[in-house]
Amino acid sequence: MANEPQTPRNSDTYDVIVIGGGPAGYPAAIRAAQNKLSVACIDEWKNRDGTYAFGGTCLNAGCIPSKALLESSELYHRAQGEFATHGIRISEAKLDLAQMQKRRASIVRTMTQGILALFKAAGVTPLTGHGKLLAPGKVEFTASDGKKRTLSAKNVVLASGSTPIELRSAPFKAPEIVDSWGALEFDAVPKRLAVIGAGVIGLELGSVWLRLGAEVVVLEALPEFLAIADQQLAKEALKHFKKQGLDVRLGAKVTGAKVAGGTVEVTYTDAQGEQRLSVDRVVVAIGRRPYTQDLLAPATGVQLDERGFIKVDEHCRTGVEGVWAVGDCVRGPMLAHKGKEEGVMVADLIAGLYGEVNYKVIPSVIYTAPEIAWVGQTEEQVRASGRAYKTGVFPFLASGRARAMEQTAGFAKVLAAQDDDEILGVHIVGPLAGELIAEAVLAMEYSASSEDLQRTIHAHPTLSEAVHEAALAADKRAIDNINR
C-alpha cells in the first residue's frame, strides 16, 4: 500500500529529491517514502533502443546482464564438458546466442520495470530526465522532452553513479573496441578477444566469451593477479582460469590499439619488451570513474576530490546542508550493495532515524567459475597490521556436496586473531562462494569469533560446511580434512 506523504505538496515540491535511479538512488527513494517523506527520483538512463529505464548501470549494463550471461555461458560450458561425467549423453550442445541475448535483455527489462512497480507501491514519483543541483534545496529537472522545471526539496540525494574509464592508448571505437556494456551485447562470438584489465569486470566478461568459444587474452598491467584479493585465493583462482584456457598475461601494459579491416592490432609492453596481438574485438575494462557531468551548478558548495568523487563524510553528508551523495559517485568500493546501504542510511538519517554503514564489512564477489568472494582483511593486510593471527583452510575437494555437484575446485579460508579469536577475514574460492560469504558477513557484523562459527551447526551435506570446517581448521580441529 502506498505510504501517505507527510508534506502536502504541489507537484514541484518534495521532502526528498534523489538524482540517479541506480542501486544507490532507487533504494534511497524507496526508504525515504517508507519513512513517510514525499520523494521524487530523477533518472536519465537511456538504453540503446532509445528507451529510458531506471536501475542505472547495475540493472541495465552491469550486475544483472553480466550475471545472466555468466549463468547461460556456464550452463553451455558444463553441458559440453561435464554432462557426460554425470552420465547424461547429449548429441551436441549448440549455441543460440540470439536466444541467450534475448533472455538477458528480457531479465533486464523485467527488473528495470520492477523498479517502477516498487516506486508506485511505495509512493515515489519517478521523473525521467536530467537532474541538476542548482543550490541547496533547488533542482533543475529537464524532462526527456526537453522541458525544464525547477523543483524544491529540503533534502537532495546525489546518486549519479559512474562510467567506464577510457584508455587513452585504446580509445573506444565500436564495434571493435568496446566498454563492458558493449561486451555484454555482442551479437556474435568473437573468434579472438582481448580484455584489457584483469579486474572483476574483465574476468567476468572474459569468462563469458571464453565459455562461448572465443580465444580470450586478458592483459593486466600489474604484475600481481587480483592484487586486491587475498593472494592465496588469487593464486588458486588463476590456476583454474588458466586450466580453462583463459590466457592471462600479467605485467602487460597496453600501449596502443589500431583498428584496420575489422581487426585490432593491440600493442603492449611486458618484461620482454614490446608485444603485439591481433584480435577481432577488444574490451576495455580498466575501471570506472565517478560520473558528475552537468550535475552541479557552479556555486552549490558541493566539492569534488582530486579523482572526481563527490566529497562526503562517513554518513554521506556533502558538507552542504541538505545535500547528500551515495554510491559510485562517492569514495569506497564501486559495488551495488555498498551504494544501496548508503542510500538507505541517508534516507533514514533524513527522517531523523538511526543510520550507519559498516564499511569494514562489505563483501566482494567475482562471479567466475570457480566463484570468488571475500569479506574483511586479506592475509597480506592482517600480516601488515602486525596483529598475530591464525588461518584455517578447507578445500572443496573434501566436501561431499561439492563432489556431488562436480565442483571441487577451490577452498574456504578463515583468518582469526590469535589473541581474542575475532574473525578478521573470510575468503572463498569455489562453488557459490558469493552465497556462502553471507554467513561470514553476518558473523563479522556481530563481531563473531572463529569459535562462534565452529559451534554453529551447519546442515550436511552443504557447501557451507566448508566455512564451518575452515573455522575449525583455524584451531587445528577440522574433522573432515586430513591436512588440518
Ligand code: FAD
Ligand atoms: P549507477 O548504477 O551508475 O546509477 C546512476 C544512475 O544515475 C544512472 O541511471 C544514470 O543515468 C543516472 N544519472 C547520472 N547523472 C544523472 C543526472 N544528472 N540526472 C539524472 N540521472 C542521472 N556491482 C556489484 O555489486 N555486483 C556485481 O555483480 C557487479 N557487476 C558489475 C558488472 C559490470 C559489467 C559493471 C559495469 C558494473 C558492475 N557492478 C557490480 C558495479 C555496479 O554496477 C555499480 O557499483 C552500481 O551500479 C553503482 O550504483 P549507483 O546507483 O551508484 O550508480
Ligand code: AMP
Ligand atoms: P578494476 O578496477 O577492478 O575494474 O580493474 C581494472 C584493472 O585494469 C586493474 O587491475 C588495472 O591494473 C588494469 N589496467 C589499467 N590500465 C591498464 C593498461 N593500460 N593495460 C593493462 N591493464 C590495465
